[in-house]
Amino acid sequence: MKGLRSIPRVLKINKIDGFKLSLLFNNGQSRIIDIEQFFRDSPSGRKELREQILSNQEIFDSVEVMDTTIGWPGIGIYSKDQNGESVFYSYDIDPILLFKAGTVDEDRKIDIGEKIKSLRLQLGLTQEELAKKSGTSKHYISRLENNKSDIEVMTLKKIIEAGFNKKLSLEIK
Incomplete structure (x- = not known):
């Protein structure tokens, strides 16, 4: 925590x-x-x-x-x-x-870091590759994956859409 x-x-x-x-x-x-x-x-x-x-x-x-x-x-x-x-x-x-x-x-619980790491591994990307594609740093990706940093929605969008080439959607129940 x-x-x-x-x-x-x-x-x-x-x-x-x-x-x-x-x-x-x-x-x-x-x-x-x-x-x-x-x-x-x-x-x-x-x-x-x-x-x-x-x-x-x-x-x-x-x-x-x-x-x-x-x-x-x-x-x-x-x-x-x-x-x-x-x-x-x-x-x-x-x-x-x-x-x-x-x-x-x-x-x-919303574990964004775990979701990012899981998808990154599924896609066969390193933290460095994901960081480069999404305009962040390897250090930041590591901190996210280890729940050591919060994430802003626009940064999450960059990681999902530019880094993973996926579409980000949020669901509110």
């Missing part, structure tokens, strides 16, 4: 499956987090709130994206703000902890 370029933020809940969540993070990666396991492995925090979240599926399913992470809008604590007013704070989880606890969601 490439290093984090920024602090992980949750953008979307892809799927809820029991007490497991597939979350889309701001680096484009989707990760599966088993919240039951997460709570067992992270004993800090308010135990009664965690138990409430896991007490039934309907409560758990009320999870939503809150600012940069996930939380449960009906689960939390009341506290006083700086003016002494009572304020409700929903229970949420640090997105860095979620990211670190998760595993790659293989159903949502």
Whole structure:
């Protein structure tokens, strides 16, 4: 996995499956987090709130994206703000902890590097030959194939159309 370029933020809940969540993070990666396991492995925090979240599926399913992470809008604590007013704070989880606890969601993984390498080998091209045909460098092709570099769509188009003499098409489901 490439290093984090920024602090992980949750953008979307892809799927809820029991007490497991597939979350889309701001680096484009989707990760599966088993919240039951997460709570067992992270004993800090308010135990009664965690138990409430896991007490039934309907409560758990009320999870939503809150600012940069996930939380449960009906689960939390009341506290006083700086003016002494009572304020409700929903229970949420640090997105860095979620990211670190998760595993790659293989159903949502897009491995461009693997696809490029596989097609290059099928066509009998070296990295250097592909780089020359597509106007990139051997070093860049190597970094792509080893998932050490991101790729822009226009560069992907050059590699596919000029390097492989294929047509690039993207499918959005």
